[in-house]
Amino acid sequence: MKKTGAEILWECLVREGVEVAFGYPGGAIMPVHDAMLNYPVHHVLTRHEQGAAHMADGYARASGKVGVALATSGPGATNLVTGIATAMMDSSPIVCITGQVPAHLIGGDAFQETDVTGITLPITKHNYLITRADEVAQVVREAFHIARSGRPGPVLIDFCKNAQIEETEFVYPEKIALPGYRPPTHAPVADLEKAVELIEQAERPVILAGHGVLMSGAMKELQMLAVKTQTPVAMTLLGLGAIPASHELSLGMMGMHGEAYANNAIQNADLLIALGMRFDDRVTGNLRTYAPRARKIHVEIDPSEVHKNVKVDVPLIGDLKTVLIDLIPMLDEYEHESWLGQIAEWKQESAERSIMAWPDDGRLYTAHAIRALWEATDGNSIVATGVGQHQMWAAQYYTFEHPYRLITSGGAGTMGFGLPAAIGAWFAHQDKEVWLIDGDGSFQMTQAELSTAVQEGANVKIAIMNNQFLGMVRQWQEFFFDKRYAATPLTGPDFVKIADAHGIPARRITEPDQVFDAIAFAQKTTGPVVLEFRVEKEEAVYPMVPSGADLDDMIRRPVRQ
């Protein structure tokens, strides 16, 4: 049957299981939006294209499905760029579809023409330019396959307007022919044997669990490996939830703001088993002194990550879950009593320093508010965040029992990610509670999406941790720039009035004893709610490994008298 290129796009999207798309219209994408009305896909009109990309990303992270964002050519497409780069850094599967000027005008600087495939080349896993309607079906099929398979990532399709309008015979391609795209699955047996040998010899092993555990769905296998070999598990920011925080072998988060005992364990380990993580500088600190006595096994689906930052002894290239299924039966059971005992001592010392051990001094701390939220939601909510101190506190104190619950921009650290990502996550799980824990700075970057939340009736609870500072930068100024607070004091609007202007119920919390009440109020109300927490202005996130310092050279929270 003959169909227009725009219709073929929707035919294919529906076949890929797309139920919701986040977008913004404009001249060069009008035929696509027009054709959409005849297909069972819900379109969410965002207030900025960056919001569309982040929503698609948040949706993808919460659902494990591919998120879809639409934008027009030129400025519409360039507004997606931050969102695409964010998805790329965190290997999030999204497909972005941008309108483009008609093919015969390309290269001529026509109205709203921008070289979008050129701009997005380094920030996409792959991208396409469609100039003819008969390319659409094959391209969309490939785009989704590439976005979700192997190491997932964003794929962009730049769609010329003439190709949207032209009619062609629609044939759904059953097969994909990508001769150069073969994500690895099993690791070679010889490599597995080498890994077994290292695990056998280890006395102080540590597992480092990253986002790859979640992406490959290897949570069960991770636990089996940890339990069978009695190896403690430290997680990256994006790996949180890979193993329940309450598991006796969990070390919580590692790295710059990781648990001191996790970092100490890594620095004293004689074997690191890195699973789907990439030794980012935020988790290694100084590479020259990183885990100096440890041999290293690195299970990775992307061979270009191996030896990139940390030279490893045994790379296991393959899909994490498949590799672990192959590896676990090859291993015996091991005990590491004295090692686990040592770690328990470090844990005890950390607990004594924790802000959770502080007596109530009448002040409102973000960490306490987040812990209260954890209690009120049974630690079961999806939690999206902005970037900054509140993000680290969310990671530290909303201790995650389940995977796919923390929706946060790790690799890119994109402020403004939180609100749109929370809305996207809500579309993935309308049955679950979705909270946004945001900073006053981050929130203001994409605050316009409040209207989107209202228009869509998104049941997203928004907790703004208002410290009237760009807190994380202020903290660096406090520690490393003699408290010279350049460009970090931040005058915000009255967030309760902002909410009010949107017709969103809101509360301001200024005292610790109002916290639980306010949370209960938000939980009882359907639809979006804003809670503004007026928190301590100059509190710091501890522990902190200064940028480039040794991983166990941490600034610790001063002990309270």
Added chain:
Amino acid sequence: MQHTLFALVENKPGVLNRVASLFRRRNFNIESLNVGRTESPDVSRMTIVMEGNEVDVSIVEANLYKLVNVIDVQDVTNQPAVTRDLALIKVRAKPEQRSEIANLVSIFRAKIVDVAPETVIVEITGTEDKIESLLELLRPLGIEEMVRTGQVAMMRGTGSGERRVPSAGSNGNGKSALNSPPSASSETAN
């Protein structure tokens, strides 16, 4: 040490740009890059010469594989391979010097392909070393201009180069899926 790799890539618009962009983005230092057609109209072949150790080369290889349009990468440095470079060298030459140049050129089995009143153009094909040696000898006469294609390489016999990256369809048995022609290795998506 110097490594010579070749990459088979899909013959599609923008693929050279993707490869070049990757080298820039990852800060790889490439000495020469040659791109040309192959026996198959769907496939182009790139020959890449780079300086570096084994790990550097494996990182370049692994990154090339990340490009969806790259089908195969092989390192032919330590394998029996034929490598060739072509140079055109314009040398200053008064009429009375032409026979001296002709002599040199014939020793190297190169040719003079153009003669002008003040200059001649010499064409030479060979390994890097051979071309360098001829250049050494021509330099005193005065080299006006030179252009080189960069190396191209091909394995002798039916052997294949080294593939360091245990990915790209190696599927655990250590064998590459690449021994079959690219057009046959299409896959079905899940």
